[in-house]
Amino acid sequence: MNEPDQRTVTLLEVAPRDGFQSIREPLPTGEKIAIIEMLVDAGVSRMELGSFVSPKAIPQMADMAEIAAHFRGETDCRMSVLIPNVKGALLALQNGFSDLVFVLSVSEAHNRNNVRQSVAQSLDQLRDVVRETSGSDVALRVDLATSFDCPFDGTVPLDDVRRVFAEAITIAPDAEFALCDTTGRADPMTVGRRFKTMMAEAPDTTVWAFHGHDTFGMGVANALYAYEAGVGIIESAAAGLGGCPFAPGATGNTATEDLHFAFEEGGVATGIDRAILLEAADRIAALPGGKTASHLREVPRGRAIASRPEGNRDAA
Template identity: 60%
Template structure:
């Protein structure tokens, strides 16, 4: 079982980053700040608020500096930004960010299609990012290992390959947090638990996280399975915002509210107020062009209780 405190979990909110970037229509800076503030008010302690990427690549993230600046006194070090390279890391740190997220795929094909680099080139970028971090003490890094279970192009990803890419990244940034990401949503709870359990048994000192999707209906089950293996950091996207690139209308990211429900009822403290979270969920669901999912938002509010 767990090496970590078994009565608490950190849910990492990704709607402002992974969610909003899936919306083609521009969302105003004010709306982004309001959403982030609403999520903080709901008790979210960790959140990915956006990406310092090229505005050409992701136009939705063009106002990243303004979002960070606009949060003003609401800023906390639990707010993280995705950075694609060392240049992005420099800009993010300059803007005041203290938590960075770097994504590389376990699958070579997916990495090439997603970030237009080989895995080896992504590891080179990670080295350059580590150099930036070395110049500014106190920067936290999370490495997202995308397609850690399944690749949309190559199918099932062998466990040996996951270990190989993980060890390669860890040798560069040994104190980072590492997330196994079920990018396609095709992972099942048996696999999620077994993979994490094996990695945690091999070295219980690594800080692991799980990023799941609900496209195939496995979202909550996979999160439960990851928790069961000892993972204490799990991603969610309020309203399930994020969609699924290959399945229009299908749900994408696992909804934070569904995760809060499962864990809070299980007696696991998330720090999140469901009523406030569902209010933000309604606001997100009202954004034009957003693909949403999740279950809790669709049941009558008077039926939702976290006490059993």
């Protein structure tokens, strides 16, 4: 077994996408850029910068091209954008993004509500995206939303995830895949088991990610169970910014700083500096109209930042 301090995890930051889009009033582009820069300074190595979607659907993303222009050529952080269809993919490519996240839901009801088409239509779009980008150096990720629970249909059976994944991986065999707990209602043991099952059925080359929310208080545990199942990429939002419009009372993505504490104190390196991350989280929490949920921000800062001393860790 590896020494604990040789283990690593990638915390993929989604505050600029899943977080900002939860705020109704448009944020100043400069403020968004400043926050993104703080997150890069903290050592975030992968980030979802936003979405190329209709500005009518999500006005907060109307300045994507401007933000893209600012960060074009950024090398320290791998930046992706979310797309719901081939139109979004082409826009992203035009704006210099070669790291695309295609989203579709496992449940029909959520897919129709989220991207206004059937699951079959989304799979057709995915096919078009793959065709449009084949032969290029585009990296594609497929986010399987509602992989555990749907705000309309309740618990999502494993077999539904299996079926949609099987179709998607046939279309995009080189893609990275994320199982997403869109509502925050997944429970940790099911997260662990579902990833183990899906990983066993997928090609060895498939890269896996987990996207979670903390609505039911399972956010940190769900992420850890995904990690223990072998998932190396965990999505989260600094300050826990977010909130699902379809789940009243829902909180945002699990707070990056809470996950940072859970992983780093356990000896799993993230490459991120907790003090700078918390400063970025403070700035995010100060955004007007934002809804945040963070535990680390609520405790005395010194206690939040202090790390278990080297040589004072329990052996794994």
